Amino acid sequence: MKKALSIFLILILGVVLSSSGMVSASYYTVPGTSPEGLPYNNIGILGEIMIDLNVTLINTAPYPKFVVVNPRYDFIVHRNNDSERLINYRVGGVLKGNITIESLKHSLNYLIGFWLDPYESVVVTFRINSNASYVLNLEDYNGPCKGINKITSLTYENGTLQSLEIIRNDELDKIVCSGVYPQIINKPMFLSFRSMFPLLGRDVKVLKYRGKVTMRLTNVPNYYNKDKFFRSIFAVVQPIVFLDGQTYNYTPMYTMTYDEYLSTFVWSYVGLEKPHLKKSEAPVVESTLFRLTPTLISGVSITQRASPEVENNKFAGLKLPVWIILLGDRAEISYFVRWDSG
Template sequence: MRKVAVSLFVLLLASSLVGATTYTLPGSTSYGYPYNNIGLLGTVSMEVNVTLLNTAPFPKFIIVNPRYDFRVNRLSGSESMTAYLNGTQPVHVLPASLARNTLNYRVGFWIYPYEAVVVTFIINQNYSYPIPMENYQDVCGGQDQLSDLSYTNGTLTGGHILSGDDIGTMICGVVYPELLNAPKIVYMQSLFPLRDGNIRILKYNGVVHFTITNVPSQNGEFRTFFAVAIPVIFKGANITDFTPNYTMMYSDYVHRFIWRYMGVEAPTPPEPPSMPHVSNMFQLTNTLITGQSVEPVIPKPPAEPKFDFPVWIILMGKEVEITYHISWTTEGR
C-alpha cells in the first residue's frame, strides 16, 4: 500500500510564520519526548520522602541517582540538587557546598553516626520521566489519520490527512479505548540498592503525578479516547488516594469490559490439562502392596500468577493528570 498525503486544510491566514509550529503524528516534542500516533505524551513526576538511619558509629556518604533531585531536610534544606531541561539536555544545579555534598566526584550527602534523616527525592515537572505510549491501532493501519498539523500564533492553519490506496476497505473500524501503556514495577531492592548493613530504610511516602498531554492539540480541538494503566507500581508499598479514581482494574478491563464494549463474546478460558494416558501394562491403583487403601492424590494445575492494577478510561482534549499516594514502613515487616 503506498502512502498518499491528501490536503485536508486550506491556508486560513496569509500572515507571517512568526510563532509557527508543525506537528507530525507520531512525533516528539522540542525537548525530545516522544508522543504516539494520536498525539499522546505521558510523563511522571513525583516527590517522595525517605527516612534513613545510620546505625554505625561513623559517618556514611550516600550517593544519589542524578535523575532525582534531592533535598536533605536538615540545615535549612541547603543540601540539595535540582535539574531541568535546556533543549534536550539536562542541566544540574549542584549543591552550594561541593565539599559537603560530593565525594569521589559523586553527588550525595553524609549521614552521621546514629542519625536518622529525612531526604526528599523529586522527579520534577521541568525534567519529568517519559512514559512510553503505544500507537493506537485500527484496520487501516494509520492510513486514515490526520498528520502534519500546522499552527500559527496558536491558531490551526493547515495540515494533511494520510490516505491509503485500497478501495476494498470502506470503514477502518470502530474506536474503542485501547490500553496504551503498561506499568513499570519498582522493587525495594532497586530503589535502595544499599550494600551496607548499617544503613536502614525506615519508611517512605509521597505522591506520584501522571500527566497525559495531547501534544498537537494546542487548544484541545482534537479529542482522544483511550485507556491507560497506573504508570509506576512501587512493589510492596501501599498505593492509595487515586485522583481521579480509577475506572476499573486490569482484570475487569481485559476479561469483561473491552469485550462488552465491542459487543462480542469473551473467549472461553482454556480447559485445564488432562492427565496423561497410562498404558494397560502397569495400571495405577490406590491400594498399597500391603493391601491398605489410600486416597489418590489428584494433581492440580499451577495457579496463574495474579497481577492486577488500576486502569482509567479517558476521553480528553488537551490534558489530564492522575495522582496517587505511596507509603511504606518497616513496622510489622
C-alpha cells in the first residue's frame, strides 16, 4: 500500500503565506465564504480558474467588421500601443472593470468590442485574471460518516485558533466511522473552437490561438490564518478541456488518468478488491440446415469482401488527467493549449 501511495499520491502542500488586511477576529463555517466573499465547499476548498489566450483574427471582407467581446474576459488588442483594452477586478466579491477611453471610442451600439479593418489581421489577448477569477462550483466531500464526527466552525483571533465546533456521534457502538479517500470534487468544462468563437461570420476567421489555463485551489481557513492545523485530501480532474486543441506541459504532472482513477486507484486506496464481472457467453447452436458459402444457388462464385472495420474509440473523458492532492494552504495546477486552423 505504501508503494502504491508513493506512485499515485502527489502531495501539494501550500506555502505558508501571510495575509494582508487580516481582522482581529475571524469566524469560519464549513462550508462558507472567504473574506472576499467567494464560496468554498465543506472541506474548506475554494477553486478558481484563470485563462490567458492569445488569438489571431483576420477580416477577409473588403469592409470593416465589429467583434463583440464577452466582458467577463479582459481583452487587449495588440495594436496602437495596446490602447484598446478592458481589465476586470473584484471588490467584495463583485466584479468591476476598467476600460480605456480608446476602447469606448470604438464601441458600437453600446456593445464592448473592437473593429477589424478590411483585410486586417490582429492578435488579441483574452484573459480571466487572478483578481477576477472564475470561481468553480466545487462539490462537497461526501464523507463516509454522513456529516457527523466533523468540524463545522472555527473561531480565530489575530490569526490564532481559539475554538471550534464538532458534530458528535452519540452512538456508543461506533468507536470509528470509516476511512477517507480522495474524492473528485470538480467537473470538467468542455470548450471547442465553435463554442468560444460563435457566429463570427464567414469574413472574420480565427487563424490560431495559444494559451494557458491555471487552476488555483485554496484551503480557506488555513490560508488566511497563522495556525496551519488543517489538511484536506481530494482529487481534481482537468477543469477545462479544449476539444479541438492540443493540451501540453502540465505543471505539476498529473497523477493518473480518470480511467485509472476509477478502475484501479480508488479500489486500491480504500483497500477493497475490485469486483470482476463474469462475461456472459452466447450458446453455440449447431445447425444442419445449410452453411453460408461464397457460391450462389446458380453455382456462380462471388468474391468475399472483408468485413468493415469499426473503430471503437474510448470516451475521451476516460483519459482526462486527475491530480490527487493533500492541501495545506494553496496550490496551483496549470497547462498550455494551442490550436491552428490548418
